[in-house]
Amino acid sequence: MSISVFRYLLLILVVLPVPGNSAITSGLKKETIDTLDSAIYKSPFYEDNERCFKCHGQNRYEYTNESLDRSVKALMFSERIIKRNYFYQSNHKSFSCTDCHSDQYTSFPHSGELRMEQKYNCIDCHGGDEKFAQYHFEEIEKEYQESTHFNLEEEGFTCWKCHNPHSYKINIRNSENIKETIIYDNNICLSCHSNFDHFQLLTDREEINIVKTHEWLPNQTVHFQNVRCIECHTKINNDILVSHMIQPKENAVRRCNECHSQNSILMTTLYKFQSKEKRRAGFFNGIILNESYVIGANRNEFLNLVSIIILLLTMGGIGIHIILRIRKSNNSF
């Protein structure tokens, strides 16, 4: 009987509309709206861009070979494929292709010389512009130049290696779901650090195995799912939202306390944006609790106080008991 009552209670608990789910639902709703927004976004250069996307928008392209006077089908080189839906959701969705690429690309076949075209970097457009001042691109550029990635610049490392200009979208400022940000940002690192095809373009080093090099980390999967690579592999800069000073591996954070403490660095890295925006009272570093739980960093202030009171009362009670026992034994002599 009691077991079936328990089962019903459990069922009610499972079926009950959970208030917190509304937060999740609203997150999903927002995302859907965002996606829709992007889907219905109509670029003023849509028609112009289609001239490029017609070939570069998918694997297969088709053109008319005028000297042979026939239509030719071919496969597009994967590095030259730009997905429309990614582009029209990206930060640069309002651009015309020829804003950044040469006008000469409008004629086909493209001139071979165009391959040597000088490509823009972030700072070329975003530097020294009042409109972008709040993002501190100059500071980011300075950090990049001190980062370990800058050493690879001669090998061809640029901003674009991490921030694909055709698909990159600012994540942490817009996302309601920090877990998605973590996946998005970590995939940027993994696109080279766990993809040897990309990795070997920039270095002669042997293939690395991320899982193996992080074997020392307890609960590795949980860490990989809940923090970004850059939490441990960059030097914190309080002036910018996301540090770009990637450190040599020797300087990576290895002490658990750096995150698992009241003054957790996560508050100045992963949760920096959110911690400025909203707070959750009652917990140390409470903002983390919206998404995760970090032992040592998320102590509850109320429980701290209650536990100290209980401990003091217990010790006080024992103390009084001891005193009364001593008095009693003295009296009985």
Next chain:
Amino acid sequence: MYLYPKWIRIWHVLNALLFIILIVTGLSMQYTDMENDSYTVGFAKAVSWHNAAAMILTASYVIFILGNLFTGNGKYYRLRKENFWQDIIKQTRYYAFGIFKGEKHPFPVTMERKFNPLQKFTYILAMYLGMPLLIISGFVLLFPEISIKNFFGISGLVVNDLLHISTGFLLSIFMVVHIYTCTLGAKPSSLFWGMITGYHRSDEH
């Protein structure tokens, strides 16, 4: 009288040692500090020791449960319905007042009654409620992927952790009081000796 068989004494001392390790390492994790780590055993070491001690504690808890199921020890934990609260109050009154007036122990220890009603009640709470909660919530912390994601609007991990540290704290308080009440024998040390030798002197409670 021979009240504590060898398996209980070994289990008991193991349980006590593990609990001390778990308290020290648990506090080290909870109150870790980025700059000054000198008053804790260090987070990384605390995690390894806490995990290892918890595994052994879980195994020892299983032994305790099996022991209580298959030996006569389980009968000492059976509650009596009649006069349940009166007996607990009587025992509490004795500890609070009677003991100082030289009153006789209201529930002297016999081969049939190892624990007084208050003792029995707190031991049942600690061993049959506290310990399972502590072990289950501990396993969820060890394997966070099995945690309930959302518990009435709060992260399941948070609820689980609060449950773990609160239960751990209350069981630690239980341990402090338990050790103190063990000084209430004929001599402050006699109950401790009883737990080492297995023999309980009948003039003690």
